Amino acid sequence: MACPYQVCEWRSPEDLTKLLDLELGEAGQAPAQTLQHCRDAIHYSVKTNHPHFFNQLYVGLDHYAMVGSFVTDATQPSLYTYEMAPVHCLIEKVVLEKMMEMIGWVEGGDGIFNPGGSMSNMYAMNLARFQRFPEVKEQGLSACPRLVLFTSEECHYSVAKAAAFLGIGTKNVYVVPADQRFADFHTEYGRITEYKILQGRTVPFMVSATAGTTVLGSFDPIEELADVCEEHNLWLHVDACWGGAALLSNKHKHLLKGVQRAHSVAWNPHKMLMAGQQCSAFLVRDKTGLLQRCHSACASYLFQKDKFYDISCDTGDKSIQCGRKADAFRFWLMWKALGTRELERRVDHALEMARYLTEGIKKRDGFRLLMEPEYTNVCFWYIPPSMRKIPDSPEFWQKVAPKIKERMMKTGSMMVGYQSHGINANFFRMIIISPWVSTKDMDFVLDEIHRLGADL
């Protein structure tokens, strides 16, 4: 897809500070000046909707979703109560129900939209410990044994952040090596259980699985994990923030096989489905009001008991927030406009493009695939001609990706991320999302990387 403008127009922090007129003063200014600020902000921002933006687990947003965001920006609903946000309380409920249907919770469940996947993972952790130790809400962790949880080393970093924030501690997150894809879980669990008996004060309470990991786009084996969790009475959370969209595809939903057995699921429609940030759902299979009991504070000025309507519509006390944006509306509006079939087609298209790119990498000299992609993360190295004759020496490649990235940013031709990861030296991670990219764009990416790095 040809595009008349660059993905970004790079300026260093020092230069951009000079270009933008940032200072806030005593006097106001003419409207023309304010418009100029808007133009500048747009001009120097990354064009996340650009067809050659492949840098993050989201790209821009769908056009209908954008219209939806203008509506909620202008009307400023806040989802404490039905009285304050009648339309949006109902819409949030419908969207959550539809997402639960996709997960396969035939009896329904509960849920809440919140500011992001990291928050959803926190909700899961808090709910899992509250369900096991309800006294934690009032007494705190000082009344509980030491709690530990399991995840894979490929999990999102928010699992560690959540453990720190919730007072559990990052060292109480037991990280199972990902190359074993949780095959080690029984061994690891045995080790912890033994430790628990020795210490008498450690209780495993949760497994946090990932459906669509951040770097590699891989999927934990949910079915096997559900078996283990049932056996050992552990809460199973599935972080499907990125991979959840595969549930919309009949062809690819097998990636999340067994997800209906999870106790909770995090799923962000602002990622693969382009619903615009922030659009992030936390879903719970429980139907007994656990979410509300865990988080409620019963503020007298919002959740009066003597209201004239059904107060079960006042969902705000399920949340750890007070004011809360109407994030579900954009997603609902685009889903209405496009229909489930078009969402499915988009997911399938993104996976097809990832497949096409993968084959291109395999065919071209100087490109090397890190692993066969399961989703739309395509991870690979580029080896410049000068290094191709050296026997496999990843340490030589370490500096290649950062250098190409620098040139990429400075020409503004595209954006693709890179990172070192475990024992693997810096490699590129392409993320494909947009329904508007074609095989030509995939070819462009490989051509452009070669163009930028051939002389290194």
Place this chain on the structure above:
Amino acid sequence: MACPYQVCEWRSPEDLTKLLDLELGEAGQAPAQTLQHCRDAIHYSVKTNHPHFFNQLYVGLDHYAMVGSFVTDATQPSLYTYEMAPVHCLIEKVVLEKMMEMIGWVEGGDGIFNPGGSMSNMYAMNLARFQRFPEVKEQGLSACPRLVLFTSEECHYSVAKAAAFLGIGTKNVYVVPADQRFADFHTEYGRITEYKILQGRTVPFMVSATAGTTVLGSFDPIEELADVCEEHNLWLHVDACWGGAALLSNKHKHLLKGVQRAHSVAWNPHKMLMAGQQCSAFLVRDKTGLLQRCHSACASYLFQKDKFYDISCDTGDKSIQCGRKADAFRFWLMWKALGTRELERRVDHALEMARYLTEGIKKRDGFRLLMEPEYTNVCFWYIPPSMRKIPDSPEFWQKVAPKIKERMMKTGSMMVGYQSHGINANFFRMIIISPWVSTKDMDFVLDEIHRLGADL
């Protein structure tokens, strides 16, 4: 200010569900249908920008802020890194610095925009305990003594939610009676300290003061609390989400006297300053990188150390979120457009209107003031003629406000909140914010309450 439309057009949840076409289907729909959904969403939403909306601690948003939100919606920046959001990383920094200047932190500090005041209060609590017990991040609370904190009974309910969420426990929040305005603090502190010595395992670590309480709009005596905190080595957090705007007014900033001595401050420009939800700053006086050390997880795919620019601009790892909206931009844009003086004038105007309304309440038959307002929360009872001859019997008044509120919602003439509070039966809480309301609107409120309730 006359307005050609109602604040709300009330429909019960059942009726509204029928009116809106909520179901999500396989097929998409024609654009005209999507536009109709937008019209319906606007039509049945509460008009938070309406001059007679006085229901929450925010009203709609400023026009420049709305333009700002359209810009960020369309461009979808996410503030992990400078590379991804160059304009917005710089703008967030400038806005935080300006807010710190208003607080009086002449040496600057640190901070982060986040999804709301409840989150800011959580940040404060996490930072306070990390500063005292850095091992909590890795080891969790099981490695710490039992931590307790102090607040007043008028504090926002998010303090309790935060204590539950962070694993501290709601019972470890010691609530000082508000009528003593923290005068009791020394006694209470003495009691806890004694308890601590007895138990050997309890450590007070924080005082959470409030500048502008949710119901009454009152201000804790920050200067006195700062003395106590210094004496006992406690972190002083000031929840100024609502009252922070007074710092812009030379006439009213005395309400927050001593705020520069706080270790952290929460301040939401989306409340009194109408910057649009969510616009919520958490500010810290520390300049040693405490915020970053407390929350960092150093994700390899975002915070690479081998970047080609100054990575101190990558602020994302200070946050407990991953993707993060550009919430500061709207506020920056409106501040640029209006200037500090206009923001000050708006704050002064809101407080003048609150003063005018208070005098009106005092003059009119059947209205009774709960207390002299310190800010723009005006709390009062309406006593219908039939109850005026009964000697003071608040239990009779308990049903008046809910009934008037029901009629108010069903006519859509205005929105004002009510609650019972402590020993006080249901009373109205008027919140005045908009720079476009006049004395006529204040008169209207009292006339309308009388019109709606005179027959009760």
